[in-house]
Amino acid sequence: MTDIRKLINQIAIAEAHLYTTQFLAPCVKGGRVRTRVAGMIYTFSPKPSKFQGWGIFQAVDEKTATVIEEADLPQIGEYLQQFPQIRLRLAHQLQKQTWLAYPVNEVDMRQRLKVVKPIAIHLVTEGIAFEQIIARWNGHSCWFEEVDRRTDPVIVETLQSAVKQLIPAEELQFKGITPEIRTAYELATRRIEGFSQPQQDEKRLRKALQIGGGTLNQFHDRSDYWTVDWTTADGVRHSSAIAKTDLTVVSSGICLSGRDRDFDLQSLVAVIEQQE
Numbered sequence: 001m002t003d004i005r006k007l008i009n010q011i012a013i014a015e016a017h018l019y020t021t022q023f024l025a026p027c028v029k030g031g032r033v034r035t036r037v038a039g040m041i042y043t044f045s046p047k048p049s050k051f052q053g054w055g056i057f058q059a060v061d062e063k064t065a066t067v068i069e070e071a072d073l074p075q076i077g078e079y080l081q082q083f084p085q086i087r088l089r090l091a092h093q094l095q096k097q098t099w100l101a102y103p104v105n106e107v108d109m110r111q112r113l114k115v116v117k118p119i120a121i122h123l124v125t126e127g128i129a130f131e132q133i134i135a136r137w138n139g140h141s142c143w144f145e146e147v148d149r150r151t152d153p154v155i156v157e158t159l160q161s162a163v164k165q166l167i168p169a170e171e172l173q174f175k176g177i178t179p180e181i182r183t184a185y186e187l188a189t190r191r192i193e194g195f196s197q198p199q200q201d202e203k204r205l206r207k208a209l210q211i212g213g214g215t216l217n218q219f220h221d222r223s224d225y226w227t228v229d230w231t232t233a234d235g236v237r238h239s240s241a242i243a244k245t246d247l248t249v250v251s252s253g254i255c256l257s258g259r260d261r262d263f264d265l266q267s268l269v270a271v272i273e274q275q276e
Helices: 002-018 073-080 106-113 153-164 179-189 197-212 265-275
Strands: 022-027 033-037 040-047 053-059 064-070 085-093 099-103 119-122 132-137 142-147 215-221 225-231 237-243 249-251
Touching (some): 022 033, 022 073, 033 053, 053 073, 073 142, 085 119, 085 142, 085 179, 099 106, 099 179, 153 179, 197 215, 197 225, 197 265, 237 265
Antiparallel strands (some): 022 053, 033 040, 085 099, 085 132, 099 119, 215 225
C-alpha cells in the first residue's frame, strides 16, 4: 500500500510540474501534441487549434496545451537527434506539409523499422517531388529534417521530365535507376491523370487511329489483344482485334484475304477506307 501511495504522489508531483514546464513538440494541422513526464505520455490538443509546425507548448489543463512560441532550428535539431535517421524519396503531397515518401534503401529500412512501405512525412518545409530527404522516425510518425544535399540532382530532373512525357513506371530507364526509385515514381504518378494502364492503353490506341485518320470509340481487354471499336473519317464503324505488343492486326473485321497481320492499326484505317 505504501508503494502505491508513493507512486500516486510521484505522479501528482509530475503533473503539477507539467503545468509549470514548457515543452517542445511537432504538430500537424488538426493533430495533437505529446510529451513525456515521469515515464508517462501526456497528449494535448494545441491552442490555437489550427497551429502547424514545431512549437514550444505549455499545458493549461489536462486536455489543452497553448503555443508559447515557434521553436527555432537549433531546438528542432536537438529534438530530432533523439530518433533514428532514415533516407527517403518524396513522391507526392498528401497535404500542405505532409508528403508520401519511399525509402531510398529497402534493406536499410527493414533493418531499422522492421517493415518496408511508403511513409507519410510530416512538416516538410522544403523539397519537391522525387527529392531525396533525411527524416526521423519516433516510433509512431516520421518527421522531416532536411533535404539530402549529397544526392545527384540529375535524378530528380530526369524523373520530373519523365512525368511530363507520361512515361510509365515499367518503361522508365536511366543510368542509376534503382527499384526504390521506380517505386517512388510509380507512387508519384499513380494519382496523375493519364498514368494508369487503361489510360495508357487508350492513349496508345487513340493516337494510332488519329494518325491513320480514324477515331476511337471504345476498346475491350482480351488478354493478349484488344477488341477495338473505331470509326473511319466518313463515319463508318468497325470492330477489329489488335495485338497489344505492336498494334498489329489480329483480325480486321473485314476480308483482307488472310493478310490481316500484314497491317497495324494505323495502316488498317487507310486500307479499309480504300475498300469503302
